[in-house]
Amino acid sequence: MTDKKILPIIKEIRIKHLIESLVCFDKYPYDRENQRDCVLRLYPDTSEKSTFRGMVIPSLRYLGLIIGYEDLIKPSANGKLVLESLNQNNTETxxxxxxxxxxxxxxxxxxxxxxxxxxxxxxxxxxxxxxxxxxxxxxxxxxxxxxxxxxxxxxxxxxxxxxxxxxxxxxxxxxxxxxxxxxDLDVTSKRDNFRAILFKNYDLLSPSEKAGGADITKLRELVAVDFYNNHGLILTEYQFDELLRSIPLTSNNYIISLGLPIGLGGIGDRLFKHGNEYYKTIYIKYSKDKI
DNA sequence: CTTACTTCATAGGAATCAGT
DNA sequence: ACTGATTCCTATGAAGTAAG
Structure with a gap:
């Protein structure tokens, strides 16, 4: 039995190109045409097939910086961290x-x-x-x-x-x-604040975003950006999931329920694995809401 | 019109090529 | 030989089509 690792081929490894392309995906989320045109401006005189589809998309996806396919591509939470760092300086990025x-x-x-x-x-x-x-x-x-x-x-x-x-x-x-x-990858310093920051960002969501449960994909992004901008900490998607799994789903103060993807609802999202199930949404009920 | 089958087009990723 | 770009392969799903 071979346990050989399969290493993906990353065609585009120039950080500058990767980041500028990522900016394009962020600037026009779920808008493939504009994403494509924006990226192709970074690669003058090349075709969509060779650079946009052949290099940029596979590379950014392997690196975990974008999620989704076809017309449903947008930056991942990890990608958002990179984008936020652009407000600082090159060292920070x-x-x-x-x-x-x-x-x-x-x-x-x-x-x-x-x-x-x-x-x-x-x-x-x-x-x-x-x-x-x-x-x-x-x-x-x-x-x-x-x-x-x-x-x-x-x-x-x-x-x-x-x-x-x-x-x-x-x-x-x-x-x-x-x-x-x-x-930066040490998770212990993030553990203490995690629940408070998760709840805070959940509360900040609009009622429509919470209707039927909040998207875990969205919360990953908000929580990571909050950790980064307000605490200078890099909370990766993997760590978000790890920490979310580590907090109890019920306590005296709250109840968390997780929602399964319905129909095609999970397309374009990275689902959250808990136990043997993959979840798409999260709903938090505080005990003060109790009737 | 609906159904069942076929063809066509596209996306994404794997592999290869070409200029230096 | 490297680096950047192009081409090739395959899965998926849309579109087309003919029979019922």
Whole structure:
């Protein structure tokens, strides 16, 4: 039984292009035509098929920055974090990118392997690293596997988690970036505030947004942005789900009920897994509302 | 008109290509 | 050999169509 990881191919790894494209998806949510035209302006003299569909959409989706398909594409909550960081400065945007990327990377284990590989010399040659990886990364062909690894390393380099030296033939860790990202991904500092911030943002929703239960997708976004703007903390979607699962659904003060997707209702949303079920909406009832 | 089947068009992702 | 762009493949679903 092979437990080889399948590493997706990320065609577009230039952070600048990724971010500017993401801005397009944010500027025109659920408006494919304008999203396309906006993105194509970033790639002059290229076709929709090659850049918009061939590069930008798959890349942003793999990176978890957009959700939905076809006419229902918009930024994810993680994508919103990146977009919010644009109000700050470039350093800050890279910080958000690093944290999100390191979280994704944990599924593949690059950084873990790199930490092990570089502890004696401080670096590892790309050749040696490839040898280490080929037994762990699956793919259709050697060349494809190498391209995927190279793209991923390029991303890690571009956001400051690693440093590619000597034209990329040597890899070393960017210890500052890596430790900052690890701190940013530490969930303990977020645990205490989570319930209060969740409830606060739930309460802020309009009655129509709460009718029939509030969209968990929407709350993920609001809560993450609140954590970021008001506390400087990076709460990823994964962490939101983890924390939401960790709070009791009933207490003396409130009752939380989760709603299943109805019909096609879940399309364009990332559903919330709790137990063995996937939920779309959340409804909170406070005990002071009791009749 | 409805139904059951076929064809067509499109999107997304995988793989390959081309200029430097 | 790299980097950026293009082409290829396949699933999905819309549109078309002919028989009942």
């Amino acid at each position: 890279l910080r958000v990118f690093r944290a999100l990327l390191l979280e994704l990377d944990d599924n593949i284990g690059f950084s873990t392997m790199l930490i092990e590989s570089t502890e004696t010399q401080g670096f590892i040659s790309k050749e040696d690293f490839f040898k280490k990886l080929t037994s762990k990364i699956g793919g259709p062909s050697k060349r494809q596997i190498e391209e995927r690894i190279n793209k991923w390393l390029g991303l890690l380099d571009g956001c400051g988690l690693i440093v590619l030296k000597n034209k990329g033939t040597y890899i070393s860790l960017n210890n500052n970036g890596l430790s900052e990202a690890k701190r």
